Amino acid sequence: MIRDRMNELIEILNRANYEYNTLDAPTITDQEYDNYLRELIKLEEKHPELKRSDSPTVRVGGEIVESFGKITHEIPMLSLSNVFNESEIIAFDERIRKEVSNPEYTCELKIDGLSVSLLYKNGKLVRGATRGDGVTGEDITHNVRTIKNIPLVLSEPIDIEIRGEIYMPKDSFEALNEERARNGMDLFANPRNAAAGSVRQLDSKVAASRNLSSFLYHLPEAEKFSLDSHYETLQFMKRLGFTVNPNIRKVSNIDELLGFIQEWTDKRNTLPYEIDGIVIKLDNLMDQKKMGYTAKYPRWATAYKFPAMEVYTKLKDIRFSVGRTGQVTPNAILEPVLLAGSTISKTTLHNEEYVTLRDIRIGDIVAIKKAGDVIPEVVKVLIERRNGTEIPFEMIHECPICGSSLVRLENEAAYYCKNPHCDAKKIEGLIHYASRDAMNIEGFGDSIVEDFYNMGYLKSFSDFYSLFQFKEELMELEGFGNKSIQNLLDSIESSKSNSLERLLFALGIRHVGKKTAKILAMYFHTMDHLQKATYDELVSVRDVGSIIAKSIVSYFENEDNNRVIDELRLAGVNMSFLGRPIELNEAFMNKTFVLTGSLESITREEAKEKIERFGGKTSSTVSSKTDVVIVGQKPGSKYDKAKELGIMIWTESEFISKIEIS
Numbered sequence: 001m002i003r004d005r006m007n008e009l010i011e012i013l014n015r016a017n018y019e020y021n022t023l024d025a026p027t028i029t030d031q032e033y034d035n036y037l038r039e040l041i042k043l044e045e046k047h048p049e050l051k052r053s054d055s056p057t058v059r060v061g062g063e064i065v066e067s068f069g070k071i072t073h074e075i076p077m078l079s080l081s082n083v084f085n086e087s088e089i090i091a092f093d094e095r096i097r098k099e100v101s102n103p104e105y106t107c108e109l110k111i112d113g114l115s116v117s118l119l120y121k122n123g124k125l126v127r128g129a130t131r132g133d134g135v136t137g138e139d140i141t142h143n144v145r146t147i148k149n150i151p152l153v154l155s156e157p158i159d160i161e162i163r164g165e166i167y168m169p170k171d172s173f174e175a176l177n178e179e180r181a182r183n184g185m186d187l188f189a190n191p192r193n194a195a196a197g198s199v200r201q202l203d204s205k206v207a208a209s210r211n212l213s214s215f216l217y218h219l220p221e222a223e224k225f226s227l228d229s230h231y232e233t234l235q236f237m238k239r240l241g242f243t244v245n246p247n248i249r250k251v252s253n254i255d256e257l258l259g260f261i262q263e264w265t266d267k268r269n270t271l272p273y274e275i276d277g278i279v280i281k282l283d284n285l286m287d288q289k290k291m292g293y294t295a296k297y298p299r300w301a302t303a304y305k306f307p308a309m310e311v312y313t314k315l316k317d318i319r320f321s322v323g324r325t326g327q328v329t330p331n332a333i334l335e336p337v338l339l340a341g342s343t344i345s346k347t348t349l350h351n352e353e354y355v356t357l358r359d360i361r362i363g364d365i366v367a368i369k370k371a372g373d374v375i376p377e378v379v380k381v382l383i384e385r386r387n388g389t390e391i392p393f394e395m396i397h398e399c400p401i402c403g404s405s406l407v408r409l410e411n412e413a414a415y416y417c418k419n420p421h422c423d424a425k426k427i428e429g430l431i432h433y434a435s436r437d438a439m440n441i442e443g444f445g446d447s448i449v450e451d452f453y454n455m456g457y458l459k460s461f462s463d464f465y466s467l468f469q470f471k472e473e474l475m476e477l478e479g480f481g482n483k484s485i486q487n488l489l490d491s492i493e494s495s496k497s498n499s500l501e502r503l504l505f506a507l508g509i510r511h512v513g514k515k516t517a518k519i520l521a522m523y524f525h526t527m528d529h530l531q532k533a534t535y536d537e538l539v540s541v542r543d544v545g546s547i548i549a550k551s552i553v554s555y556f557e558n559e560d561n562n563r564v565i566d567e568l569r570l571a572g573v574n575m576s577f578l579g580r581p582i583e584l585n586e587a588f589m590n591k592t593f594v595l596t597g598s599l600e601s602i603t604r605e606e607a608k609e610k611i612e613r614f615g616g617k618t619s620s621t622v623s624s625k626t627d628v629v630i631v632g633q634k635p636g637s638k639y640d641k642a643k644e645l646g647i648m649i650w651t652e653s654e655f656i657s658k659i660e661i662s
């Protein structure tokens with residue numbers, strides 16, 4: 001009787017575990033689960049002789065081993081060969097194609113955990129083992145049993161060995177490290193180390209508390225189960241009760257394969273666990289057999305490894321640079337390291353505060369991280385690697401180039417060199433003038449501008465336009481020939497016909513970025529108009545606030561700046577806006593519009609374009625900042641919201657009549 005009840009409870013709880021952890025579709029509540037579990041624990045305590053090895057009560061841990069037993073992998077647990085770039089992926093595919101015609105591959109995520117082998121006898125989990133050296137591993141059964149999505153019983157009573165990865169989800173890793181920090185314990189460097197540390201615990205209660213999880217991806221003897229392909233094998237594994245990673249794709253050519261890799265290179269940060277690459281497996285099991293193995297790896301699979309996103313290196317020195325605005329920036333000079341595919345030897349430390357908050361010292365070993373497209377950052381210091389010779393950071397108070405005293409502006413972390421004749425500022429200003437988003441003078445990279453400045457050819461912006469007079473001399477310079485100088489002169493010449501916004505951005509007026517330059521050029525059309533604009537006229541322009549307006553006024557109050565502009569004008573640089581001008585229209589100027597419903601006589605794109613041309617702005621959400629909502633057929637909730645907020649509403653025909661007036 002009691003035995004029957006215990007068997008029944010085990011069945012209910014194992015099923016509930018599977019539904020909850022593997023299918024993500026529970027059919028009983030947590031409360032019910034806890035009640036069944038408590039009932040089973042009580043019965044097992046009373047009748048220890050009836051306790052079954054596959055009882056879900058093992059999930060809570062408790063079993064303690066004295067040491068890890070050694071186990072032998074009957075079939076060695078091999079690792080994977082690596083590829084790091086497109087050409088190596090193509091070479092892998094070509095090697096396969098030599099022996100297999102029209103191969104198909106299954107692409108999988110490469111889970112950053114530790115590999116595990118699970119052994120089932122008669123459908124029951126009897127052993128979990130680490131890879132070890134591939135032949136001899138360690139018995140970690142007591143800990144594996146605590147991992148909730150590893151089935152203790154399979155849906156079929158078969159003998160099977162199955163392999164996969166144990167990992168720690170990112171949020172569990174962060175919570176664990178936070179707790180360890182609170183208790184003054186050493187932190188784990190990453191989720192993989194934390195997972196490895198957790199399964200190598202003698203007391204299974206520790207592993208049970210660590211919220212580990214698993215993905216299974218390999219069946220060494222798939223042919224025993226009359227499976228034909230790896231893809232099918234994964235489906236079979238799912239049916240047995242294992243968690244298989246859902247992000248898999250079967251591909252049949254190199255473009256699809258590269259597409260999968262690109263997709264996950266972009267999306268990897270959105271996953272709740274870490275991956276370090278993509279595994280590419282030849283799909284057909286007969287073909288796998290044909291390709292065979294080397295001593296270390298299968299020939300039928302490989303792992304594309306993502307470029308490392310975080311690396312450690314030594315910070316050799318901190319040097320200061322002066323930007324075109326005069327801002328003085330501390331830079332980390334690093335022992336060169338490879339990070340995300342490029343070698344890094346220098347990176348910005350932003351400002352004094354950034355360095356002191358992290359207590360970054362010269363001689364420290366630091367972690368450099370790159371996220372997405374941003375420039376690499378020094379994210380932390382490895383304090384434990386200090387040996388006492390590190391030199392604390394000290395901010396400088398004089399310009400490293402011209403020696404004048406630095407000034408710290410109110411509410412800003414940065415220090416500035418205020419000397420207008422400081423060489424560093426001038427060089428940076430010239431580099432900015434020629435840069436791609438500014439005057440786009442091709443060929444003028446940082447070092448050429450600096451060399452030409454130091455040789456006296458380039459001192460101010462207008463000097464670009466008289467460089468042609470020195471053509472013969474320049475051709476004599478080392479590294480330059482007729483052709484390269486002619487190319488430089490050609491790109492200088494074509495920069496003369498840029499539209500006004502490029503010049504406005506190139507001048508380096510404080511607070512005038514690319515977007516503001518465009519708005520100013522559209523509104524004022526010519527440099528002349530802008531030079532004469534008053535503060536009031538400037539602030540009335542959409543997106544121009546008081547800080548920008550003040551900065552522009554003060555720029556044009558400075559005689560030196562006006563002289564530079566005169567010189568450029570004289571050199572033939574275009575001073576007007578060449579795009580489609582704004583046709584100011586009172587009904588639209590400086591107002592924010594929201595469109596809702598479908599418009600009949602005009603497309604949405606055209607409507608937006610008109611609104612912007614007449615000096616208005618469009619937005620997709622209705623708020624108190626909205627001035628007008630234009631309502632077409634079948635308007636949505638934006639219409640209701642507009643009525644609720646008392647915002648002005650125009651019908652489509654009202655809108656059209658207002659555009660037609662202009």
Ligand code: IVH
Nearest residue numbers: 079080108109110111114115165217279298
């Ligand atoms: S297949 C014989 N698939 O990566 C094939 N391995 O660097 C065995 N790994 O030792 C491995 N995700 O620990 C395979 N989807 C995946 C994987 C994966 C992570 C690990 C595994 C392996 C290592 C090789």
